[in-house]
Each structure stands twice: as C-alpha cells, then as structure tokens.
Amino acid sequence: MTPSFSSYLINDVFGDPGVYVEVRWSKRALLFDLGHNDALGPTRLLRATDIFISHTHMDHFIGFDAVLRVALGRGKILRLYGPPGLIDNVQGKLRGYTWNLVDGYPLSIDVREFRRGELHGASFHASAGFQLCRHPPSPLAADDTSDIFSVLTDPMFTVRAVALNHRVPSFAYSLEEQFHINVNKQKLHEAGLPVGAWLKDVKQHIWRGRPDDFRFTATLYDEHRREERDFVLGELKARFLTISRGQKIVYVVDARYDDENEAKIVSLAKGADVFYCESPYLEADAEKARDRYHLTARQAGLMARKAGVRDLVVFHFSPRYTGQGDALEREALDAFRGG
Numbered sequence: 550m551t552p553s554f555s556s557y558l559i560n561d562v563f564g565d566p567g568v569y570v571e572v573r574w575s576k577r578a579l580l581f582d583l584g585h586n587d588a589l590g591p592t593r594l595l596r597a598t599d600i601f602i603s604h605t606h607m608d609h610f611i612g613f614d615a616v617l618r619v620a621l622g623r624g625k626i627l628r629l630y631g632p633p634g635l636i637d638n639v640q641g642k643l644r645g646y647t648w649n650l651v652d653g654y655p656l657s658i659d660v661r662e663f664r665r666g667e668l669h670g671a672s673f674h675a676s677a678g679f680q681l682c683r684h685p686p687s688p689l690a691a692d693d694t695s696d697i698f699s700v701l702t703d704p705m706f707t708v709r710a711v712a713l714n715h716r717v718p719s720f721a722y723s724l725e726e727q728f729h730i731n732v733n734k735q736k737l738h739e740a741g742l743p744v745g746a747w748l749k750d751v752k753q754h755i756w757r758g759r760p761d762d763f764r765f766t767a768t769l770y771d772e773h774r775r776e777e778r779d780f781v782l783g784e785l786k787a788r789f790l791t792i793s794r795g796q797k798i799v800y801v802v803d804a805r806y807d808d809e810n811e812a813k814i815v816s817l818a819k820g821a822d823v824f825y826c827e828s829p830y831l832e833a834d835a836e837k838a839r840d841r842y843h844l845t846a847r848q849a850g851l852m853a854r855k856a857g858v859r860d861l862v863v864f865h866f867s868p869r870y871t872g873q874g875d876a877l878e879r880e881a882l883d884a885f886r887g888g
C-alpha cells in the first residue's frame with residue numbers, strides 16, 4: 550500500500566519545530582508551523598498551500614518570510630490557520646517591507662484565526678499592497694465534547710485542532726485522510742491495463758465524490774503507445790480498487806503537562822499512525838518543563854501510549870541537552886512501549 554501522506558520533520562530534533570506533509574496524488578503539501586524552513590527549499594515551500602500555526606512564538610513563526618518570498622509573484626492563495634492574534638502577526642510582518650511594486654502580483658494571503666467559538670478571517674492581496682481586508686466572523690463549533698474542532702475539510706482529508714495551555718493558546722493539529730484507495734496492480738495487469746498517471750485522475754474522481762455512474766476518458770501509456778479509453782468509475786472501483794482506513798498524523802508542540810492538556814492530546818492523537826510530539830525536557834527536569842509550559846520526553850511517551858498511536862516521533866529538544874538527543878528519545882520510547 551502506498552500511503553497518501555508522506556510526512557517528516559523540517560529540521561533536526563534540536564532545530565525549530567515543524568512538520569511537512571506531502572499529499573500524494575495532488576501536487577500540494579501542508580505545513581505545520583513556520584520556524585526556520587530554509588531546509589525545504591523553494592519548490593517544497595511553494596507547494597505548501599495550507600499552513601497551520603501552533604502559536605506565534607518566534608521559533609514557530611520566523612519562517613513566514615521565507616514562504617512569503619517564494620510565493621510572491623505567484624498566482625496563489627496562501628492559507629494560514631492559527632491562534633488569536635495571527636491576523637495582527639501577519640499584518641505586522643507584511644508592514645515590515647515596502648510594497649510599491651507588487652500591484653501586478655496575483656498572490657493572496659488568507660488568514661484564519663481561531664477565537665473562542667468563532668473563526669475570524671482576513672485577506673491580504675498583493676495587488677492591493679497587502680492592505681488588511683477583514684471577513685465577517687463565522688461560528689467555530691467543537692466536533693464533540695472534547696473541544697476538538699475542524700479547521701479544514703477537503704474531499705480527501707480533514708484537519709482538526711485543539712487549543713492547549715502554553716500560557717498562551719498553542720494549537721495541536723490532526724490530519725486525517727477520509728479513506729485510503731488501494732489499486733490492485735495484479736488485477737490491472739491481468740486486464741491488460743497499464744499503471745500510470747491516469748490512476749491519479751481516477752483517485753481524484755473518487756476523492757471529489759463523483760458517483761459510480763460517472764463516465765470519463767483516460768489517456769493510457771503502454772510502452773510509448775498512447776491510447777484513449779472510456780471508463781465508468783463504479784466499474785473500475787469494483788474491479789481494481791479497494792477502499793481502506795485512511796492515514797492519521799498528529800502534531801503537538803509547546804504545551805504544559807496537566808490533566809486538561811493531557812486529555813485533549815490523547816483524544817486528538819487517538820489511533821494516529823504518526824504522532825509528532827514535542828519533548829524538550831528529560832523527566833529529571835520535569836519541574837523546569839512545567840515552569841516553561843513544555844512537556845518532558847516521558848510525558849510525550851505516556852500520552853502516545855494512552856492514545857494507542859503506531860509511531861511516536863519526538864522533537865523540539867531543548868539546547869541544554871545538546872549531545873544527549875539519544876537520552877530524550879530513549880526516555881520517550883521507553884514510556885511509549887511501557888518499559
């Protein structure tokens with residue numbers, strides 16, 4: 550099975566926190582947090598259309614400029630989601646530069662900030678010199694009693710968020726594929742059909758919710774031979790595809806270990822395939838971690854265990870442990886595996 554999301558840390562475990570998620574079958578990517586991100590390079594930064602910010606402490610937001618720079622001059626809408634105050638933060642960043650020569654640029658920046666029960670939005674258009682344009686607020690309802698709410702619903706996936714206590718709200722996110730589409734290559738082969746880009750189109754039709762009687766023409770390439778074929782979506786589904794459980798990725802940074810945060814994190818991370826969780830401190834320094842509103846490696850491991858995740862990735866290590874990254878990882882994994 551080829552997973553639809555391929556995710557990884559942007560930097561080393563001691564570097565600025567952030568996760569990059571490539572979405573297969575579509576040329577886009579999601580970005581969690583905006584710390585230093587030069588390591589991604591312009592192509593990958595450009596592909597990021599939706600960016601989710603935990604909070605705007607410097608190590609989570611200093612990379613905004615890098616994204617802006619590559620996106621400038623592109624016909625693109627950059628969507629940013631995050632904490633109360635994000636619109637002001639973006640406006641402040643934009644005001645740091647002179648914009649007299651961008652009026653022909655088609656870039657728009659769309660900012661959505663989560664306030665208590667309300668989504669506040671604003672746009673900044675390059676063509677208008679990035680002047681602030683506010684949208685009327687809309688209600689933001691929690692999905693259930695757990696305080697987790699949906700922030701982006703796409704035919705292929707949903708992104709949910711929950712506010713954690715970091716002395717300021719710090720948002721944790723989950724990314725869940727609605728379902729996964731597997732292609733049976735053996736059966737395709739038996740039917741004399743080649744694999745190739747046409748299958749991406751088939752997947753797109755399914756993600757977009759096209760009905761089973763949807764008819765379309767696909768271009769197939771078989772050893773340099775090009776052929777146009779007509780298909781009915783439902784028939785392809787029945788013969789060559791299986792639909793299974795989708796992937797789930799969870800991103801948690803900068804939060805204190807307390808009952809409320811723990812309950813929210815465990816509920817958000819439930820059954821995740823990959824759980825990215827900060828673990829800046831060793832348990833021996835738990836008091837320091839609490840004072841600084843951060844987690845220890847053991848706390849990250851215990852929550853991963855409670856949430857029954859498949860994989861735990863710890864990061865955002867404090868520089869005080871430089872050279873002891875292994876100890877942080879070991880402590881987290883021991884707690885995760887129940888050692």
Ligand SMILES: [Zn+2]
Nearest residue numbers: 604606715803
């Ligand atoms: Zn912070």
Ligand SMILES: [Zn+2]
Nearest residue numbers: 606608609803
């Ligand atoms: Zn941080």
